[in-house]
Amino acid sequence: MLGLGSTRPIDPLEQEKNNRHQIIPVFAVLVVLAICCFLFTKVHENLGVPSPKKLAQQYGVFIPHIFDREGDVDCELSISSTSKYKSDDERLIFFSGVSVTFLLVYFLPLRFKPGSLAVSFFILVCILYGIQNAALLTAAHILVYFSLHPLFGNRLWQGA
Numbered sequence: 001m002l003g004l005g006s007t008r009p010i011d012p013l014e015q016e017k018n019n020r021h022q023i024i025p026v027f028a029v030l031v032v033l034a035i036c037c038f039l040f041t042k043v044h045e046n047l048g049v050p051s052p053k054k055l056a057q058q059y060g061v062f063i064p065h066i067f068d069r070e071g072d073v074d075c076e077l078s079i080s081s082t083s084k085y086k087s088d089d090e091r092l093i094f095f096s097g098v099s100v101t102f103l104l105v106y107f108l109p110l111r112f113k114p115g116s117l118a119v120s121f122f123i124l125v126c127i128l129y130g131i132q133n134a135a136l137l138t139a140a141h142i143l144v145y146f147s148l149h150p151l152f153g154n155r156l157w158q159g160a
Helices: 012-018 023-040 043-047 052-058 087-107 110-129 131-148
Strands: none
Touching: 012 110, 023 043, 023 087, 087 110, 110 131
């Protein structure tokens, strides 16, 4: 594996040495994801706190066309391939899945990180889009992978 901006491969010992865990960046990422959940979903109803729209009004912030009917920030992050969940629930599942994926990839030992990223992403896609769409996306990724990486010493488009 090459380091960023380097032509020298990083050896596994150096990777292990750099695999340090610090709680402040983890806390910062989780706070940002929690703020996203608060702003873009109806989680404020479950927590019993005012909606983002009511908080903005309390502090004198009046920006037209920012909030939707429910009082959260209006956005276009919708997952249209499933009718199992409403739009806000889909966003909550998405942000929760990203949080779990981040924690797994950050804290697991180095050898398990790529696998945990792939598995958690696949599970999240299955929940949000369904197994058929997840299988199609996986097949597309495999096709792209094999077309861009060496296969038996050659690339697919180069022939044998």
